[in-house]
Amino acid sequence: MPVTIRDVARVTGVHVSTVSRTFSAPHQVNAETRHRVLAAAEELGYRPNRAARALITGRTHNIGLIVADIANPFFPPLIKAAESHARGRDYHVFVADTNEDASVEEELVLALAKQVDGILLCSPRMSNAQIEKLSRDVPLVIVNRPVPGLPAVVMDVGQGARLAVEHLVALGHHDIALLGGPRGSWTNREIRKSATLAARSLGAELTIFGPNPPTEDGGAAQLDAVLQAGVTAVLAYNDLMAVGLIDALDHHGVKVPDQISIVGIDDTALSRRTRPTLTTVATPTAAAGRAAVDMLLQHGDDRRTTALVTLQTELVIRDSSGPGPHSPAGPGGRLQPPHDGVAS
Amino acid sequence: MPVTIRDVARVTGVHVSTVSRTFSAPHQVNAETRHRVLAAAEELGYRPNRAARALITGRTHNIGLIVADIANPFFPPLIKAAESHARGRDYHVFVADTNEDASVEEELVLALAKQVDGILLCSPRMSNAQIEKLSRDVPLVIVNRPVPGLPAVVMDVGQGARLAVEHLVALGHHDIALLGGPRGSWTNREIRKSATLAARSLGAELTIFGPNPPTEDGGAAQLDAVLQAGVTAVLAYNDLMAVGLIDALDHHGVKVPDQISIVGIDDTALSRRTRPTLTTVATPTAAAGRAAVDMLLQHGDDRRTTALVTLQTELVIRDSSGPGPHSPAGPGGRLQPPHDGVAS
DNA sequence: CTGAAAGCGCTAACAC
DNA sequence: GTGTTAGCGCTTTCAG
Numbered sequence: 001m002p003v004t005i006r007d008v009a010r011v012t013g014v015h016v017s018t019v020s021r022t023f024s025a026p027h028q029v030n031a032e033t034r035h036r037v038l039a040a041a042e043e044l045g046y047r048p049n050r051a052a053r054a055l056i057t058g059r060t061h062n063i064g065l066i067v068a069d070i071a072n073p074f075f076p077p078l079i080k081a082a083e084s085h086a087r088g089r090d091y092h093v094f095v096a097d098t099n100e101d102a103s104v105e106e107e108l109v110l111a112l113a114k115q116v117d118g119i120l121l122c123s124p125r126m127s128n129a130q131i132e133k134l135s136r137d138v139p140l141v142i143v144n145r146p147v148p149g150l151p152a153v154v155m156d157v158g159q160g161a162r163l164a165v166e167h168l169v170a171l172g173h174h175d176i177a178l179l180g181g182p183r184g185s186w187t188n189r190e191i192r193k194s195a196t197l198a199a200r201s202l203g204a205e206l207t208i209f210g211p212n213p214p215t216e217d218g219g220a221a222q223l224d225a226v227l228q229a230g231v232t233a234v235l236a237y238n239d240l241m242a243v244g245l246i247d248a249l250d251h252h253g254v255k256v257p258d259q260i261s262i263v264g265i266d267d268t269a270l271s272r273r274t275r276p277t278l279t280t281v282a283t284p285t286a287a288a289g290r291a292a293v294d295m296l297l298q299h300g301d302d303r304r305t306t307a308l309v310t311l312q313t314e315l316v317i318r319d320s321s322g323p324g325p326h327s328p329a330g331p332g333g334r335l336q337p338p339h340d341g342v343a344s
Numbered sequence: 345m346p347v348t349i350r351d352v353a354r355v356t357g358v359h360v361s362t363v364s365r366t367f368s369a370p371h372q373v374n375a376e377t378r379h380r381v382l383a384a385a386e387e388l389g390y391r392p393n394r395a396a397r398a399l400i401t402g403r404t405h406n407i408g409l410i411v412a413d414i415a416n417p418f419f420p421p422l423i424k425a426a427e428s429h430a431r432g433r434d435y436h437v438f439v440a441d442t443n444e445d446a447s448v449e450e451e452l453v454l455a456l457a458k459q460v461d462g463i464l465l466c467s468p469r470m471s472n473a474q475i476e477k478l479s480r481d482v483p484l485v486i487v488n489r490p491v492p493g494l495p496a497v498v499m500d501v502g503q504g505a506r507l508a509v510e511h512l513v514a515l516g517h518h519d520i521a522l523l524g525g526p527r528g529s530w531t532n533r534e535i536r537k538s539a540t541l542a543a544r545s546l547g548a549e550l551t552i553f554g555p556n557p558p559t560e561d562g563g564a565a566q567l568d569a570v571l572q573a574g575v576t577a578v579l580a581y582n583d584l585m586a587v588g589l590i591d592a593l594d595h596h597g598v599k600v601p602d603q604i605s606i607v608g609i610d611d612t613a614l615s616r617r618t619r620p621t622l623t624t625v626a627t628p629t630a631a632a633g634r635a636a637v638d639m640l641l642q643h644g645d646d647r648r649t650t651a652l653v654t655l656q657t658e659l660v661i662r663d664s665s666g667p668g669p670h671s672p673a674g675p676g677g678r679l680q681p682p683h684d685g686v687a688s
Numbered sequence: 689c690t691g692a693a694a695g696c697g698c699t700a701a702c703a704c
Numbered sequence: 705g706t707g708t709t710a711g712c713g714c715t716t717t718c719a720g
Contacts, residue, residue, distance in 0.1 A: 002481075004713055015691050020715055030689060047481065049458045051395045051404075052713035056696045062459070070439070071420035071613075079414055083441055087448075092455050094438035097427055104431075111436050114393045114697095115406070115459065137346075137391065211566075243617075269415075273587075273617040294472075348697055359707050365697055374705055396697035400712045458713095 003044045011040045021050050051115075062092050063296060064112040064119040066105060070097045072214070072240060073268035074285060075122065078143070081289035082120060089297060091117075100213070102126045106134065113138040118296040120289075125184040141296045143288055145186035146308050150247065150294045153288050153309040157187050157265060158194035160281030160313035164235050164263045165198040165206070167279070167315055173204065173233035173261060173329030177226050180210020181221060181237030186283065188237055191265070195235060207231060212241065219244030222253065232260055232324045239264035239271050239280055246274055246320065257322030267316050278318035284311045345593030347388045355384045367392050387424040406436050407640060408456040408463040410449060414441045416558070416584060417612035418629060419466065425633035426464060433641060435461075444526065444557070447472045450478065453530075457482040462640040464633075470656040485640045487632055489530035490652050495639045497632050497653040501531050501536035501609060504625030504657035505651065508541040508579050508607045509550070511623070511659055516671030517548070517605060521570050523563060523589065524554020524673070525581030532581055535609070539579060551575060563588030567596060574606055576668045583608035583615050583624055590664065592620055611660050620663035628655045 011015040014033060021029045022037040029037075040046075054060040063086055067075045083093045094116065098105040102125040112119055112121065118139035124131060128147050134140065135150055142152040168176055178195050181188035192208060199206035209225050214217040219241030226234055236242035242264030246256055256262055256276060264271060267282035291309050353360040358377060365373050366381040373381075384390075398404040409426055411419045427437045438460065442449040446469040456463055462483035468475060472491050478484065479494055486496040513519055522539050525532035536552060543550035551573050556562040565587030570578055570589065580586035586608030590600055600606055602618055608615060611626035635653050 002713095005715095006713080015470070016713090017692080018690060020713095021690085024715070028689075033689080045481070047454055047457065049713055050455070051458050052399055052696090053397065054696095055393075055396055055698090055713080056715045058696085061714075070423055071417075073415075073417075076415035076420075080441060080443075084443070092452070093440065095441075096437065096439070097424060099424070110391060111394070113391065114395050137389070145403070161551065217707070273614065275619050332504065345699095349699095360697090361699075361708080362706060364697095365706085368699070372705075377705080394695055396712090397699070398712095399697080399714090400699045402712085470698080 001035060002049075003046045004049070005046070006043055008037060008041045008046050008208055011044065012037050024053075030329050054115075060115060061090060062094055062116040063293065064109075064116040065093050065095045065122065066098060066108055066112075066119060066124075067095065067122045068098055068100045068105075068125065070095070072238075072285075073270050074238065074240075078122065078285040078289040081286035082293050083289075085290040085293045089293070091293075091297070098125070102130075102184065106130060109134050109138065109140075110158045120292045120296060123185065123187065125182065127184075137297060141292045143292050151307055153291045153295065153311065154186075155283040155285075155288060155311045156313050157281065157283065158190045160315065161191040161194040161235065162281070163313075163315040164265070164279075164281055165195050165204065166202065167317065167321065168233045168235070168261060168263065168324070169199075169202045169204050170270050171233075171261065171321060171323050173231075173324030174326055175205045175229070175233070176207070176229040177222075177231040177234045178206055178208045179209075179222050179226075179228055179234060179236040179241050180212055181241070183211040183216045185214075185237075189230040191235075191237060210237070212237070213237050214240060216244030216247070219246075220248040221249040226260075227252075227254070233263070233321070234260065235263045235265075237265060239266045239268045239278060241275050242278055242280070242320070243270055246276075246278070250275075256320050256322060261321040261324065263321055271316070273319065274320065279318045279321040280316055282314050282316050284313070287311055346393075347390045347624070348393070349390070351388055352381060352385050352390050354659050355388065358379050358581075368397075395513070398459075400676045404459060404461050404575075405434060406438055406460040407637065408437045408453075408460040409437050409466065410442060410452055410456070410463060410468075411439065411466045412442055412444045412449075412469065416582075417614050418582065418584075418610045418627075422466065422629040422633040423616075425630035426637050427633075429634040429637045433637070435637075435641070442469070444469060446474075446528065450474060453482065453484075464636045464640060467529065467531065469526065471528075477663040483640060485636045487636050495651055497635045497639065497655065499626065499629075499632060499655045500532075500657050501625065502534045503581065504609060504627070504659065505535040505538040506542040507657075507659040508540050508609070508625055509548065511661065511665065512545065512577045512579070512605060512607065512668070513546045513548050515577075515605065515665060515667050517575075517668030518670055519549045519575040519577070520551070521566075521573055521575040522550055522552045522554075523566050523570075523578060523580040523585050524552055524556055525558045525585070527555040529558075529581075535581060536577075554581070556581070558582050558584060560584050560588030560591070563590075564592040567592040569635060570604075571596070571598070577607070577665070578604065579607045581609060583610045584614045586622055586624070586664070587614055587618050590622070591621075593621075601664050605665040605668065607665055615660070615662065618664065623662045623665040624660055626658050626660050628657070631655055 008019045122143040264280035267280045271278035271280045352363045466487040608624035611624045615622035615624045
């Protein structure tokens with residue numbers, strides 16, 4: 001049923017190796033022969049079997065992309081950027097979802113290993129040691145975590161967290177909560193570290209809650225803790241958690257940003273959808289996807305080039321952050337009017 | 345570098361076929377030999393090469409999943425459901441994104457064809473003829489479109505559209521607009537057909553705008569057309585377009601649902617995020633993903649079983665739909681209070 | 689420029 | 705129960 005190189009050879013009256021060359025090294029074959037082969041292939045509906053080819057060349061022209069959760073709006077832009085970038089270089093991208101589970105992650109890497117030329121491992125939950133071990137089976141590029149000795153692309157969320165804290169303190173907030181993300185996340189550690197440092201140097205008080213699942217429910221679940229802590233501002237591990245908390249606060253009758261300010265991280269499409277719109281740290285996800293593909297592909301050429309690419313982040317101020325009790329504009333005052341906020 | 349079956353055989357002192365059997369038919373090999381082989385394999389870090397295995401067995405234990413746009417919140421729940429369902433049956437899912445482009449779609453099917461045991465083609469933009477042709481290269485299950493002779497799973501959006509129109513008419517709307525979706529979409533045709541029929545039988549006036557790209561921008565772009573048409577209610581091809589239109593109306597100072605009612609389709613996570621929250625038709629996407637996997641896997645066993653699975657939809661009434669000019673509760677009246685709506 | 693032969697990593701009869 | 709032999713679809717020396 002499936003038409004092979006042999007069928008084309010028989011029909012054309014040439015040897016299989018000639019047919020093979022027609023596809024893998026066209027210029028090495030006589031123009032006329034080539035046309036006959038191509039015509040026969042076309043007619044028979046022949047398609048080279050990439051898997052069989054890979055068995056011998058060692059290159060599949062596929063790359064794997066493993067993410068923790070496809071439904072997290074953080075990932076789709078990264079995935080799409082990686083895909084279109086890879087397609088332009090004649091590579092296909094296979095995406096797989098781990099459900100935030102480290103063991104599924106390992107299983108997927110192993111399963112993909114022989115079917116791809118390399119894997120983009122995004123926001124891994126495994127330990128560095130596990131990752132290093134896996135990297136002996138298949139070229140890996142890590143996204144959202146620096147792993148010593150391996151190529152990685154990270155976004156400078158530490159800087160983003162610092163900007164967020166500075167923003168809140170400038171608005172007059174003194175007691176700030178940080179909603180931590182999942183255990184095992186480098187991003188999470190980075191955010192905690194930077195936020196703590198920034199708060200200390202600005203004389204603000206930072207209370208950390210977590211670890212938490214990086215979801216809306218994870219954010220909502222910290223409602224009571226946040227209220228009891230008596231903070232006037234919250235920085236969340238990501239937009240999803242920020243959104244979950246905003247909803248929970250809303251149901252509880254607490255006004256954002258009037259009674260409490262909320263800042264997210266990621267600047268997903270969601271952040272323009274919330275009510276009020278979300279102040280958040282923008283992470284360059286599309287650029288990260290493209291950079292990771294580039295590193296993987298060049299990594300193949302020169303295995304000794306292990307680099308760390310760091311992408312900058314920036315603070316996007318929207319309506320979920322407002323003046324705090326120590327506002328220079330006076331209590332309840334406003335440094336900047338909301339674009340679209342709830343009128344007071 | 346990569347350790348093969350042969351290395352294991354050499355170390356263990358048995359023939360390669362024994363090693364092979366240890367992995368593909370363990371009970372056919374002596375328990376003690378098996379343990380020795382397994383131990384050696386473990387020690388060497390041997391992993392069966394699935395691609396090589398597939399070359400001879402014809403089964404890759406992979407399934408492909410092609411969607412139009414990963415960033416469309418309609419798809420992630422379907423993808424995740426398909427993935428976890430497949431994993432439970434020892435299959436891996438490779439996801440690819442076509443960017444709503446029919447030619448990319450074809451290319452991806454062909455590229456995936458030999459690396460998977462079958463493909464779940466979601467919301468295809470290709471013609472039926474193209475799809476049938478491709479189905480000769482690889483088993484296909486179509487999602488969101490019935491293709492004669494091929495297994496497919498669809499959601500009854502026609503019924504959903506009818507429910508939506510009935511809902512709007514019951515609220516007192518008479519002039520309704522339908523924002524059509526993309527050309528080539530079966531779902532779009534179905535919605536148009538059912539909405540038209542429902543409107544006619546209820547004595548309402550339905551104006552159709554489109555085709556449109558199924559995105560927020562696509563919805564926003566129809567703002568002027570909708571306003572000029574003087575309709576009091578709009579049914580959109582999907583939630584994304586509905587949301588885009590709601591935003592555009594908001595910027596234009598038009599109140600939803602007071603001045604115009606909006607109904608979406610899909611019940612994505614987005615629909616609880618809009619302001620006001622979105623009345624929409626819920627489509628069982630997770631169930632569709634699982635059903636499609638089941639069909640693909642059983643389809644392999646019995647090629648003659650080509651079936652069409654139709655999943656029911658239902659109307660979820662939220663706050664973006666309100667009484668129209670012919671409301672039984674009187675003009676401007678309210679049949680049901682909003683859960684969370686804008687106070688008038 | 690083209691044919692012959694070997695072999696990628698693995699499985700599947702078939703013997704022993 | 706295990707070794708032998710062939711071969712999946714393709715590329716790649718090496719001759720000619």
